[in-house]
Amino acid sequence: xxxxxxxxxxDGPSASGKGTVASRVALTLxxxxxxxxxxxxLTALASRQKGIPVLEQAQQYEQDIAECAAKLDVRxxxxxxxxxxxxxxxxIRDEQTSREASRVAALxxxxxxxxxxxxxxxxxxGLVTDGRDMATVVFPDANLKVFxxxxxxxxxxxxxxxxxxxxxxxxxxxxxxxxxERDERxxxxxxxxxxxxxxxxxxxTTYLSADAAVAEVLRRYQIVSxxxxx
Ligand code: C5P
Numbered sequence: 001x002x003x004x005x006x007x008x009x010x011d012g013p014s015a016s017g018k019g020t021v022a023s024r025v026a027l028t029l030x031x032x033x034x035x036x037x038x039x040x041x042l043t044a045l046a047s048r049q050k051g052i053p054v055l056e057q058a059q060q061y062e063q064d065i066a067e068c069a070a071k072l073d074v075r076x077x078x079x080x081x082x083x084x085x086x087x088x089x090x091x092i093r094d095e096q097t098s099r100e101a102s103r104v105a106a107l108x109x110x111x112x113x114x115x116x117x118x119x120x121x122x123x124x125x126g127l128v129t130d131g132r133d134m135a136t137v138v139f140p141d142a143n144l145k146v147f148x149x150x151x152x153x154x155x156x157x158x159x160x161x162x163x164x165x166x167x168x169x170x171x172x173x174x175x176x177x178x179x180x181e182r183d184e185r186x187x188x189x190x191x192x193x194x195x196x197x198x199x200x201x202x203x204x205t206t207y208l209s210a211d212a213a214v215a216e217v218l219r220r221y222q223i224v225s226x227x228x229x230x
Contacts, residue, residue, distance in 0.1 A: 007128075007142040007144075008029075008146070008221055009142035009144070009145045010148050011134050011148070011194065011196070013186065014182045014186070017213060021130075021210060022128045024210070029221070030125060032121060034121040034127060035131075036118055036129060037130070038081055042088070043068055044103070045083060045092055047064070047068045052068070054100040054103055054104060058103040058104055065110055066110045093162075093166065095174075095178065098182070099178065099182070107191070111133075111137075115137070118138050122139070133194070147196040147197070148203045149204055149205070152176060152180055156172060156179050159175050159179065
């Protein structure tokens with residue numbers, strides 16, 4: 001890893017608003033942004049496109065899915081994401097892909113295949129990244145670590161609004177159930193489970209607007225970067 005390039009690592013459960021906060025912090029600071037969850041979503045989509053039964057039998061196909069992860073032909077262009085030159089920005093956000101992503105993310109070989117790829121996003125002048133293991137595994141030396149969360153009900157509501165806004169249909173009861181199941185799977189898995197790193201400060205956004213959460217992360221970053229300069 002490059003010790004002189006600053007990293008802000010934001011981890012947290014599904015639909016906690018990490019992506020919105022992280023991308024806006026990156027924009028404000030002029031840093032690069034890595035949405036690590038997108039890589040797991042892309043792996044799920046690429047595997048499905050190859051005919052692998054990701055939801056039902058992810059474990060049996062671990063090596064094939066890891067191969068899809070290693071060979072992902074992906075391009076990030078602003079807010080758009082291309083898989084083999086096809087714009088999949090919307091497709092990777094649907095609920096089926098969300099469920100599948102959480103299954104492929106539990107596989108050790110898949111995580112290993114994506115590790116170096118994520119670290120390659122670390123480029124000057126800095127990186128803001130969000131996921132589940134950014135602070136614990138991928139960027140353990142991050143300058144600032146934030147564990148961003150919100151109540152499951154609030155997160156389900158946010159996901160609901162996001163999906164409706166993108167033209168998908170959605171149902172609050174199913175969303176809440178899915179979010180709780182995904183939380184459980186992410187937190188209890190063997191490889192890189194979702195945990196708050198010992199150096200990560202908690203940021204509960206249940207009653208906080210996105211603007212306020214962004215401002216709080218920037219405030220914390222200002223504090224750590226002024227210490228780094230001393
Ligand atoms: O963050 P997002 O909901 O897009 O991530 C999709 C899935 O990818 C999550 O449910 C989680 O299981 C997995 N993930 C992960 N590690 C990361 C980012 C995402 O396991 N760093």
